[in-house]
Amino acid sequence: MTSDTPARRRARVFSRRRGAPSRARRRLGAAVRMIAALALAGGVYTAFAPGAFAEDTVQLSAVAQEGKALYDTSCITCHGRDGQGVEGRGPSLIGVGSASVEFQVGTGRMPMTRQEAQAEQKPPQFDDAQTEQLAQYVQELGGGPELPEGPLVEDIKTNPDALARGGELFRVNCTSCHGFGGGGGALSSGKFAPGLHDATAEQLYAAMLTGPQNMPVFGDNQLTPDQKKQIITYIQLQLQQEKDPGGLFNLGRYGPSTEGMAIFLVGITLLVFTSLWIAGKS
Template structure:
């Protein structure tokens, strides 16, 4: 029956036709088993994965809930629904802490009106209570640096050497950008170090703790909390009270550069007139 005869050929064609549906059924069965296995694996992963698809059940404090409401209406477009950041708009806020939020929002640098080389200080969009609420929400969301409690300056009655120590630390760590007089200065790519004349204690401490813009982060392993307080004491008592260190005139409070330039110009002018007068007399 399997020879190359008309009857054998008909038998082979019949067998192929009969086996075709069985192969199709086997393929469908294999595909169904594969889909079932994938569905089972997906269900197990969804049930036991650590929060991959589960709803966020973290309990926020009342202050953080108020901050979240403010965040959802004013910050979400740039920083994302869960503060994870948006490419080309705003960075992630996970881990920045409440100190960073209180500095950026409290000084009006955030929210930004437009993308610039540097966020400039302006009138804050939120009051102090709302700023604290925003900071508390970001703190509970991802943790990070926080402003310490208690005074941020040193009482000179308890530590009379704190002012001199703060001045030495300021000159060592801060003058390269902010100037000897705290007037600020230009940096690269259109950026600048702001002046410190109107900065509050909280703003200075938060800036050292978080390193906004181009400023480096001065963690507690680089500047201890006591050293930060000494620097703030020096800024508040020396630089913010019109006591220009090492300068006779207030020439922008930029330190020796402007003073040296002024002395050079005035000195050259005096010497020129003196030479003309001597030449005329002779």
């Protein structure tokens, strides 16, 4: 075994002292490379940043520009500049899409006259063309769900099963709030599910797509576009057009229950008075 002589110890110390500057140089070199990389990244960002900011300025279509003019005079007070929303007044419109605007504005729910539990349907303040302009402006402003092109009601001649499938889907997904006959129903805290007897196909599809107020959103992963159309087909061809079997005084399409009850009560009352009249005569 080689002995650890004083000369060897001095040689090891001298070697460590000579290695120290080498490590310092490596650290300095790493720091220089890091600074150079940051400077390069900053230069690239500076070169391309003006183009990126220029792209943020959205070039609106002619229809959207008309919608912006309407928005600036009727909606900006509650929803803010560029649809960013105003705290305590109205939510942001970024990402709600044209479908939400066509439902809310087309049914007169927006603009709201006052803050309350639920925006009720009323005569719309904008015609169809103006509603389309507002919807296009919001769509180009922040994107979001859009109504599909083409008919929203299935042709039962070419697709005879659409009505039956739509009825099944309606009973599973809609009756808990809107009732079996589509007459609507009360919810909690002063809210309610509206009736469906005067709803258009576009309004029905937009409501399923956007989930206004208390209604859940039925995205394409919950209900496919074809299933949405089948539900609309059932509502429009069955609930809206077919005669109510309950007659004039109905209980939400439960059948002739009200007529039977009225006949029973009136008949019993007539029998009682007839019995009393006969007893009085005798």
